[in-house]
Amino acid sequence: MSGRRRIFLFFGLGLTAAVPWLAGARPARAIDVCGNGICAIHAVPPESCSTCPQDCGSCCGNGICAAPENCATCGTDCGTCPAVLVINMMPLAQSAEAIQDSEPNLAVNPSNPLQIAGTAFTDNPTGGSAAPIYVSTNGGFTWTLNNIVPSGAGGTADITLRFGTTTNTLYAGALRDDNLQFNIFRTTNFTSGTAMTSLRNRFDVDQPFVEARTFSGADRVYVGLNDFAGANGRTATIDRTLSGTVASPAFTTIRLETRNTCGQDGPQIRPAIHSDNTVYGVFYRWRAPTCVSPRTADIVVVRDDNG
């Protein structure tokens, strides 16, 4: 325990003993108000450096490294951050979790890099109808599971995430757990418990991979996906909207593959958006002569100079 905290402790006890009305006769509210200059450690709820730093002083420097302090925010208590810091993203409240959290994805909010969203094949631990995303608001030092992805069965199949660059809006491309329906979801507050809104959905699609970037206040959202509705195995596809932030965005389906394939392209179709409005896509084209594993494949990069 630090000197500062000890000082407050003794100060509080001594004052209570010497001036009984402070502890009893005087209304509790009078000494409970944060900002009145008294660190009311015996109040209900008690004030502390974490709940009322105005009265109790900052926790940083008390010699105790306690959440939300970490090496980045309080080196005095928590020490210098190592070059590589390994964080267990599974929250403390679910530390017994042991399922297979495969295929992780991370999105950092470009307008607030302390905000990070993550996904994996992580289930809502109670089942339920919504799947979780991982949420951090302190640069990844601590994480919370937030069950906001409508999924029908508490988990998802493939899922990826991206923020708009200046809108704080988070987009997700996901396959629902109950029927593998592809959805593009959106939330304007990823820490809220409100379910994400579905902007578009359809079936027979694999591996949605979402990218987003803000142009003139509007989010352009590109979702690479393997769309089995593509004729003659031309399945490499991007779904695109130029106005992801409006209430009901209009989406266009763009086929990237222009040649016939061995029934389908490889499952990974990845878009990338340059700030100058150029958009790229990369995918595997599965082609003759060897249509079974190990396959013959081209790596194809496509570009659109006008978004």
Added chain:
Amino acid sequence: MAFEFFPRRKTVWALYGLFACLVPGALAAAAGVPSVESLTRSADFIFLGSVIQAGAANLSIVEPSSRTAIARVEEVLHAGRALDDFTGREVTVLLRAPLVAGDRRVFFTQVQFLGESLGVREIGRARGTATEIAAAVRGARERVLEQGLAARLAAADLVISGRVLETRAIGGVEPQAVSEHDPLWREALLEVDAVFKGKAGERTVSFLYPSSLDVFWASVPKPQVGQKGTWLLHLRPAEEGAAVYAALEPSDLLTAAEAKAAAGRSKP
């Protein structure tokens, strides 16, 4: 007359009792108060607890308001799947209507947040004392589990108990993965103790199981030599020849309690 009068009084009292039982439920339904049964089916975390602090939260992601409270969990009445045990711990409740410190009740909730603590969203409130509602929840949970087991038994083609004698590659050839999601089928040979549904013509039954640890299949039980248990098996078409039995779902190996219940209700 007295002999006749007494049955009439009994009838009157019985009618009164029926009235007393039905009217509150009817009034509650009319007033939009959900039943314990419906709340129990909708909630994935139900607990008996007390409000420790109103207008507060013990999750940093939750902004405290009049619709939040910290409650201590006295007894978990239902927690789905793999949630940690929160008995005796404090959780944040997102309330449907404000409560005050000291309020003790059964909370019907769905899990919203898991961080430094648990954050749950209240989905409804039942009428009655906490003790009464808790008892009703226990009864409702038993019915839900019984109905769920009955549905699983009905969906199975063969329900048998026995000991695993051997696990082996099908036809002596280990499966090769084409994609990461391939099930990698293997075969288990079971020495049959009892048949609860379907017909097993011999003392042993073989069935397929996915040996893959890929996320699609990892939770399906993997039989171990010497393992005893009750299996729900499903007929699936073979690539060649007759259909074969297979274990396909995580719940196809019954728990001990389920096996006991299944033995009591299933017929060969």
